[in-house]
Amino acid sequence: MNDTVLLSPYKSEVLESFSMWYGKVHGYISIVICAMGIILNIINIVVLTRKTMQTPINSILTWLAVFDIATMISYVPFAYHFYCQYSTLYISSDKNSKPWMIFLLVYLNFSATTHTISIWLAVTLAIFRHRHLNSPAKGSLTRMRRLIRARVAVCVIVCISVLIMIPNYLIHRLEKLNLSDNSSLYVFEDWNLGSRQTNHFITLALIMYSVLAKLLPSLLIIIYGGLLLQTLRKSMKVKRRLFEGRASLSYQRNRGPARTTVMLLTVIVLFLVTELPQGVLIVCSIFLDKFFEHIYIPLGDIMDILALINNAINFVLYCTMSHQFRRTFIKLFCSFSLLDILSSTNSQSPSKDNVSNNISLSDKSFGQERNSCITLYTKTHVTREESIL
Template identity: 35%
Template sequence: MNLCVQYNYSGTPAYETLDLVQQSYTKVHPYLSLVICSFGIISNVVNILVLTKPSMRNSINCILTGVAVADMITMTSYIPFVYYYYLMDSEYSHTSLAWKTFMAVHMNLTLTSHTSSIWLGVIMAALRYFFVRPTSARGARTLDCRSTLVLIVLTYLGAALLLIPNCLATEIEPCFNNATGVVNWHLKQPTFGGSDSNMLHTITFFIYPVVGKIIPCTLISIFGGLLLHTLRETNRRSRRLKGGGDASKKKKNSSAGLANGGHNGGGGGGGGGSSQARRTTVMLLAIIALYIISELPQSILVLLCIFVEGFFQNVYGALGDFIDLLSLINSAINFITYTAMSTQFRETLTEMFSGCWKPLTRSCRSVNGNQNALQSTKYSKTPPAEV
């Protein structure tokens, strides 16, 4: 049964504009993506170093570490791909069996790591909501780092199992070139609908966008909305309590003067902890929003590949560079988000680099001191000049 809607792309203004934009952007994409990947790999290494510090170890930061590892895998695999595919001039490198084998591995590896990343985002949003929602038994709802690590490993394994049909559907086929006598290798293009449809391709393109994109995007949106609602309710309660506290404080000050100043300071410390929790929740909401902005459009496009005939070849292929760019930005931007929105991350990062800088500074001072001592010894042994 043909499930596809037929549409004529050629000659339409929208298609011609898309093709023109794609051709122009292709010249910039390899250099831009290499810069983003280089920054993203370095920044994710820093994320891992900071988030695994003893003072930073908790369930949420363990998950963010797992996200950083998955994003590093995605960007590390993308660098050789973009170099060979866009910057290498040799046609043989594009059609050799070794190159196409790497392409097949790269496609499935990055899909697996990217799927792991978004499902870890779902788990992070769920854990944060269960932690901040207003109940009495908060301690019973937290996970220790060991349990969280098991959950991260299971997420990686689940993503790998999910992508097994996609691995099976990835085929490399030979094509003999009569003019040159060389066998060129190509990745078989997926087919949907019509008499030449491939059932495995259709199943793969149903499973991946639904389980790997739409369901996690829906869940992360739900938990993000619940987190936002809880944050607003918490702020509303804090304002009410603050108003009551101010009235009580005025009453006490009228009778006791400045005798209770130390207690007021303690209350401020408690408010600081609540403020830190709110900032953490806001930061996680920003990460959730980035996931949704990055993943939801891709989910819709992949589904259109199934239901609109020729969409994969004519539209999705033309948008491929932009889709890759969006995913790479999402993988590389977390360091900026953490630094901008987390005081604890900034403080730990500063302590880590200052700890590395002090021994280097001490070593440089020691070397300079030794050089000065040698020079003074040299000058002391020099005989006085004759008059």
């Protein structure tokens, strides 16, 4: 008569209903975002690896695009099988077969590693940009040294991220369940988070993951992002003084570095928005009973889609805020198509007399002169203007 049922304070019917509804469309939305993100990040790599674009910041952004592609490629088969082919709430011997659950195990560890590498690359972006803005050293030799340091930093981040994730690799285990029809399926071992039954090694591994892969890099992003914002405000004050003093040419020349700083701030803030809440939720799941089942899991799809959007949106940021990226992209992907149209049009036009031949030669000479002027203009811009990325 005195028995009472203890209800979890974190259980929300609204959240669970939304999670069930969104789970039906999450797979299709994520596959579309991944397809677009893979293509756009390949374009990022092609543009950022051009000779005129080789800077320390661009080197880090290139590797950021590489790991974003790796994350999205691995997410496509996961989303197709566990969301599109089968319902999220559906468990069967086909969906939870041993090969697919091994794939899921590998995917979880792989994606966690790539996310860890990406957020630490974002921290590296903020640190390199802050040091660049506050360093008086200039010249090609200094630029080459910074480029080497950037590449070394990327290698160190990859190695350290893998080491950080080793405890996380060891805590995932599969359990075999036998069904009544003599078939079997596999599920992950229950961690019993937030209770006294939680294994201490699992608790330690999750604390390391949440702190070293989520909270600490987020804190560093906040610190260096604030320093970059402070530097940006100081530079804007200087620009206003130059503009008020009618030094419009100097004002125009100094707009590039400010745009670069704003773009990088946007990139790292997006990482902060997507990764910091996940780190907080992991910590809450470790110490609060039933928080993992009733809060973290229902919000899992939302956190995934936000991370995928963050992986795919960088191309839009680069095109919007970088003149040099936009010019290089147009030169690589748009100029060729325009030249092909013009050449095909010229090849179809008849040339039966000497007059038409002279006109064609004149047009050709004019085209060569025009192209040389464009090349000279581009080279002048590259040499006079600081690399926008």
